[in-house]
Structure formats: structure tokens, C-alpha cells
Amino acid sequence: MTSDPDTQTAHGGGETGSPKGKRLLFLLPMLIFLVVAGYFAWGLLSDRDPSEVPSALIDKPVPQFDLSPVEGLDTPGLKTADLTDANGPVLLNVWASWCVPCRAEHPVLMRLAERDDVTLYGVNYKDEPADARQFINNLGNPFTRIGADRSGRTGIELGVYGVPETYVIGPSGKIRYKHTGPIDAKALNENILPLLQRLSG
Incomplete structure (x- = not known):
């Protein structure tokens, strides 16, 4: 029909x-x-800093994780308790050898590691151990501990948008600040160091 x-x-x-x-x-x-x-x-x-990406974890405890060390590096692995048991605030930097901005940022981290008032921990994100070792061996190791996040699961729990990212974690184990992208002089002097000093006091 x-x-x-x-x-x-x-x-x-x-x-x-x-x-x-x-x-x-x-x-x-x-x-x-x-x-x-x-x-x-x-x-x-707007006057906002594009590197200051809002995070749902600000003022909340660091997610629980327990990461093995990077295979072949003498630096020990990293777990949440290492951050929360510190005597003062710490910096947690998420990095990878394949990340070009991480390479550009690394000299800043090396200078930070020379300071007595800064403790720097690292999460090696979705990286091959051999590549991560070569990165550290060639550029230096600013980290007290490095956890290998091969699967990227810890990065997801931290809310990582893309490496590098750096978190300021207070003495209570809560995330107080998140910086997305390589740390530059402006972010370091205007945001990160003043916050570390306040949290230390």
C-alpha cells in the first residue's frame, strides 16, 4: 500500500x-x-592564571596510592604515607621523560631541591623505566622519592590533566594548591614559595 x-x-x-x-x-x-x-x-x-586549573581535591587528603620505584634507579618508591608523614609541606611533581615541558621545567626543580625548606617528590607518569632512568641520569635527580605510575591510575586519582603538574601538600596531608604545566618564575615566586612558607609557619 x-x-x-x-x-x-x-x-x-x-x-x-x-x-x-x-x-x-x-x-x-x-x-x-x-x-x-x-x-x-x-x-x-580575565585575570585568572591559565596554569591554575581548579581541582576537586583542593583542601582534601591526597588519594591513597603505593607506587614502586622506577626500575633501576636507587631512589625509593612513593606512597601516600610518605607525603602525609613529612614534617612540613611538600611538593609532588608528576612528570615523564616523553614530556617536552617536563624537560624545560627540570632545571627549576633542580634549583628547588637545593633549598633546605623544600622537599620534592615525583610521580613518573606512564613512562618506560629505561627512558625515565635516562632522563634522571642525564638531567639530575631533584626528588627524594619517585613512584612509577606505569598504568596512570594514580594520575587519574590525582586528577592529572597532563604532565607536568605540581601539587603543594600541607603538613596535614591535604592538597593545598595545584599548578598545571611547567613551573615558571612567576608561579614559583608568587604562588608556590609563599604558600610553602605559610604552611611551614
Whole structure:
């Protein structure tokens, strides 16, 4: 049995061809463009630091993890208790040998490691042990402990967006600050070091 085109139209099949429907189809791309443009304008014009990515874990305890050391390195592995049992605040840096910004950041970490008031721990993220060893052996080891997060599970629990990322962890074992991307002089002098000093006091 064949259907009658006129009957289909009578039941609403021709609704999209109405002037109102055409106007909506014309305006929809423009509305989407305005929303996206507004979002990018807010990001460019606001005073916020793009490296300060909000984290749901701020002021919450560090997630529980127990990571083995990087195979072949003398540096011991890392677990949550190492961070929470520290005498003062610590820095937790998530890094990888395949990460170009990590290589650019590394001299900053080496200088931080020379300070008596900074303890630096590392999580080696989704890396091959041989590559991680070569990275440390060539550039130096600023870390008191390094945990090998081969699967990336600990990174997920920490809310890692992408390496490098650095967390300031207070004496109580709570995450107090998160910096996404390589640490630069501005972040170090305006955010990280002042917070470490406040938490130490």
C-alpha cells in the first residue's frame, strides 16, 4: 500500500519547511559561535592564571596510592604515607621523560631541591623505566622519592590533566594548591614559595 504525500504533510511532515523552522536553523550556528567566542574571550581577558586549573581535591587528603620505584634507579618508591608523614609541606611533581615541558621545567626543580625548606617528590607518569632512568641520569635527580605510575591510575586519582603538574601538600596531608604545566618564575615566586612558607609557619 503506497502512502499519500499529502497525508504525510497533514500529519506534520512539512513542519521543518515553515518560516519559523528556517529561522531557527539559520540562527543556531550563529548562537553556537557566540557562545564559543564568549568562552574564549573570557579566558583571554580575565585575570585568572591559565596554569591554575581548579581541582576537586583542593583542601582534601591526597588519594591513597603505593607506587614502586622506577626500575633501576636507587631512589625509593612513593606512597601516600610518605607525603602525609613529612614534617612540613611538600611538593609532588608528576612528570615523564616523553614530556617536552617536563624537560624545560627540570632545571627549576633542580634549583628547588637545593633549598633546605623544600622537599620534592615525583610521580613518573606512564613512562618506560629505561627512558625515565635516562632522563634522571642525564638531567639530575631533584626528588627524594619517585613512584612509577606505569598504568596512570594514580594520575587519574590525582586528577592529572597532563604532565607536568605540581601539587603543594600541607603538613596535614591535604592538597593545598595545584599548578598545571611547567613551573615558571612567576608561579614559583608568587604562588608556590609563599604558600610553602605559610604552611611551614
